Amino acid sequence: MLIAHSIDDLRQALAPYRSPAFVPTMGNLHDGHIALVRQAKPLGDVTVASIFVNRLQFLPHEDFDSYPRTWDADCAQLRAAGCDVLFAPREGDLYPQPQTFKVHPDPALADMLEGHFRPGFFVGVSTVVMKLFACVLGQTGGTAVFGKKDYQQLMVIRHMVRQFALPIDVVAGETQRAADGLALSSRNGYLGAEERHEAVALSQALRQLAERWLHPSSDRAALEPQALDALRARGWLPDYLTLRRRADLLPATAADAAGTLVALGAARLGSTRLIDNLEF
Secondary structure, eight states: OEEEOSHHHHHHHHTTOSOEEEEEEOSSOOHHHHHHHHHHGGGSSEEEEEEOOOGGGSOTTSSTTTSOOOHHHHHHHHHHHTOOEEEOOOHHHHOSSOOOSOOOOOHHHHSSTHHHHSTTHHHHHHHHHHHHHHHHTTTTOEEEEEETTSHHHHHHHHHHHHHTTOSEEEEEEOOOBOTTSOBOOGGGGGOOHHHHHHHTHHHHHHHHHHHHHHSTTOOHHHHHHHHHHHHHHTTOEEEEEEEEETTTOOBOOTTOOTTSEEEEEEEEETTEEEEEEEEO
16 A cells, blocks of 8 residues: 655556545544445545545534544555555645635535534535545546445535536445444544443434334424433433435425435534434
8 A cells, every 4th residue: 555645646646547436534444434445446446545634624622632543553454455545644735834715515505413513614624625636536536435424524525526516426335333333433432431332322312213203193393302302311412313304404394205314413422422324
């Protein structure tokens, strides 16, 4: 696996190829990331991953400085998965000067849910992804693979690619889960033993929310408040548990059919904020 830190070195490494398949990450890799790399391999003539902890998408009180950096383990996992090129820019490589030009996604999509509770988050995400696309795929176009666990992020990036007419095919990877159903996440490593045991309650709450929505006798207006109260009673601090349309993330209505909806949740357990979703 070739490791490139500078943009020039990356472009030199990718010059012989015509259709890279790209998996951007912030490192601290787990089996969910590796599944995306394996999914990417047959989609291009060279498989590229990036590791970059993007300061722009962290709010001032969030965990940028303490976000886990696990370089040696990450490299070993990527090599074992067959990654061909790792782009690991330093902050000065990707942002050699203050990033005053930024990508502002459509507020109708980006200012709800995660964007409501983390103002500016999707500006930071969109800006770094656009820049990574320019570095990795800017010469040829190609494929980019993103996990469905970050459901709203995936939608924002797809809309960005479409509106800027980028020659990039955005492919979704299914959420990878532990045996008990917990969605794999780099932030799961923050959980203590008791918290890890409890953490599966978020995915269970989303499943129950979806099942109750589909039940013909349900009081649908009461479902989300009841789900929030039930999670709070277990000691969580939920930001949202909600039922939305997959197409635009607007609230689900009685006219929406099964197979077109998604349950999304974000909640804090102790000091760790977890997110998850379930299509149904």
